[in-house]
Amino acid sequence: MRKRRLLIYWLILLITVSFTIPTDAFALKAGFDGISDYSHWWYPNCSYGDRAGAQYVNNLYNAIKSSFSLGFKYTDYDANESHLRTDSIVNSVQFYAFSGHGKSWTYENGAHFYARSTGECWHDSSMENYDSVNARTNEVRLGHSPGYCLWATFYSCHWLRNDGNTTKQQNIFKMFEGATLQMGFASVMYLDSREGTAYGNNLVGGDKIIDAFLKAARIYQKQRKDGDSITRVVGYTAAKDDTIRSYCPALPSSKWYKNAPSLYSVIVTEVIPHNGIPIP
Amino acid sequence: MKKAVKGCSLLAGIVCIVGVLLYLGLRPGKTLFIPPSGQPMPRHVEYKMEASLAGLPARALTYEIRDANVTKQDVVALAEKLGMKGDVTYDPKSGIYTLKDGEKWLEVWKSGMWDYYDHRVWKNIDLQKKIPSDEEAVQKAREALHRLGINTEGFNVRVVAQTTGAFETERVVNKDVFFMRVINGIPVYGVSRVIVSVGHRGEIEAICKYYHEIEPGRTVKLKSIEEAFQEVKENRASSSIHPDAKTAVITKVTMGYWEDPGPSEKPVGIQPVWVFEGFSIVDGEKHTFDAFVPAGEGVRITDVPNPELVPILVEFR
Numbered sequence: 330m331r332k333r334r335l336l337i338y339w340l341i342l343l344i345t346v347s348f349t350i351p352t353d354a355f356a357l358k359a360g361f362d363g364i365s366d367y368s369h370w371w372y373p374n375c376s377y378g379d380r381a382g383a384q385y386v387n388n389l390y391n392a393i394k395s396s397f398s399l400g401f402k403y404t405d406y407d408a409n410e411s412h413l414r415t416d417s418i419v420n421s422v423q424f425y426a427f428s429g430h431g432k433s434w435t436y437e438n439g440a441h442f443y444a445r446s447t448g449e450c451w452h453d454s455s456m457e458n459y460d461s462v463n464a465r466t467n468e469v470r471l472g473h474s475p476g477y478c479l480w481a482t483f484y485s486c487h488w489l490r491n492d493g494n495t496t497k498q499q500n501i502f503k504m505f506e507g508a509t510l511q512m513g514f515a516s517v518m519y520l521d522s523r524e525g526t527a528y529g530n531n532l533v534g535g536d537k538i539i540d541a542f543l544k545a546a547r548i549y550q551k552q553r554k555d556g557d558s559i560t561r562v563v564g565y566t567a568a569k570d571d572t573i574r575s576y577c578p579a580l581p582s583s584k585w586y587k588n589a590p591s592l593y594s595v596i597v598t599e600v601i602p603h604n605g606i607p608i609p
Numbered sequence: 610m611k612k613a614v615k616g617c618s619l620l621a622g623i624v625c626i627v628g629v630l631l632y633l634g635l636r637p638g639k640t641l642f643i644p645p646s647g648q649p650m651p652r653h654v655e656y657k658m659e660a661s662l663a664g665l666p667a668r669a670l671t672y673e674i675r676d677a678n679v680t681k682q683d684v685v686a687l688a689e690k691l692g693m694k695g696d697v698t699y700d701p702k703s704g705i706y707t708l709k710d711g712e713k714w715l716e717v718w719k720s721g722m723w724d725y726y727d728h729r730v731w732k733n734i735d736l737q738k739k740i741p742s743d744e745e746a747v748q749k750a751r752e753a754l755h756r757l758g759i760n761t762e763g764f765n766v767r768v769v770a771q772t773t774g775a776f777e778t779e780r781v782v783n784k785d786v787f788f789m790r791v792i793n794g795i796p797v798y799g800v801s802r803v804i805v806s807v808g809h810r811g812e813i814e815a816i817c818k819y820y821h822e823i824e825p826g827r828t829v830k831l832k833s834i835e836e837a838f839q840e841v842k843e844n845r846a847s848s849s850i851h852p853d854a855k856t857a858v859i860t861k862v863t864m865g866y867w868e869d870p871g872p873s874e875k876p877v878g879i880q881p882v883w884v885f886e887g888f889s890i891v892d893g894e895k896h897t898f899d900a901f902v903p904a905g906e907g908v909r910i911t912d913v914p915n916p917e918l919v920p921i922l923v924e925f926r
Binding site for chain 2: 365376377378379380381384429430431432433441454457484485486487491493495498514517518519520521522523526530534537539540543544547548549551552553554555556557569594595596597598599600602604605606607
């Protein structure tokens, strides 16, 4: 009898403790690289100028933190291109976002960092095309273990542009090795850190992931005198209706782009045009 | 006593130094947030001015945002016009009212901006749609706005075919009609627009009203073109110039207005900007660009929206 009572006490204690121990509250993890400082008070500056990349990822994280655990958030001098090539970083989270400068070359595009992946926290104008400061579409692979990145957002110029070149487009598709969606731009775009808040609010508010990104861009991408902003989502076509609460899991290798190219597409392209013409 | 005197002297010294620094111009000045592009900026460009500068204004009227102070009743009334019913919720953090009626969603900002989406059809790439011509799309969009009491007379218009797929698989899924505001013949850049998404046989899939109601503010003196041009040369402009440009020619300079979407800590209003248009030749190819500079005298560009300390930090760099 006494043993039974003791057992019941232990059970009650166990249940109580299991409810009070802080746990990893959310199944989904988010990770970020955002660069605002492309300059340093002591070291030479990148010639491209500062942007609001760190503010963007901070705003995005603040907007989604009710639904995601933070895997990592590297900003400014702590962010570097190796994060996008290292499975234990970019693929440790399900939702990844980069914000900063973007570059475009003939067959690939790049996310541009200020710190070098060789360890220095800066680069100068002679190093703009160095591998150590650019994560290229040719070398990023998304969807591997340990965390199987599902969705990646590049709030930067050019990441998803193909210039009408099928090789360049294939180099974008080849990044999909388990991941399902990538959101980004196929043109010059304009960095407004408030777009991160709008995107995050849309995600948490129940929008499809694609819609969340497009709707935020419709508010914050600007009409100018010259040049349209082109918003684009690329990926596993069957994931087009995914939300952060209902989604395709990471894909097995039989469904990676290199093994099943017909499953992938440019899902949507939306143009935010520059200035219009007078109504007749 | 001596210690107290020393302390007071030290304090007075610090106050003096801070005062001198402020006098020397480290105070946050007036700034306007015009977001810069995410593509690289060339390190050094030799600019040539070939634009006619005759007839450019020396002063301009600014416009204040009229306090919309949207209420729940306003949201319900708008929803009724859109054929929607449901409960309105309000998120004080974002200042947004939301009403969801099945797949139809309406969001209304306290500032008066709003957007409506019919998710049953908007960006639904599974549907086979018969998309109307540009002229028909504009007509359908104008009819929809007219029913809502939105007058787009005098706005500029642009129709964009939005697509799915690429290369040979590309097809149109809807047409977006952009109505962009013009004030007294001067275009308003930034976000001063209404977007109407037109789908199958002219069905309205989405309406986004992102401009604010305004009223005339005050007349401000404009900085000279020379001063503004210097800011372009020093990369203190929001420019879309080609990253590899070495030389560039400015072919046109105009005054425009800039509208910010908010939210901001302070209402920004509609501000004048100098718009430099030009081109550069890179690898034998001509690339056009624009560069925006705040036009109000003493107003500088800032790279993040509004926080009070940012201008100081920018000054220090």
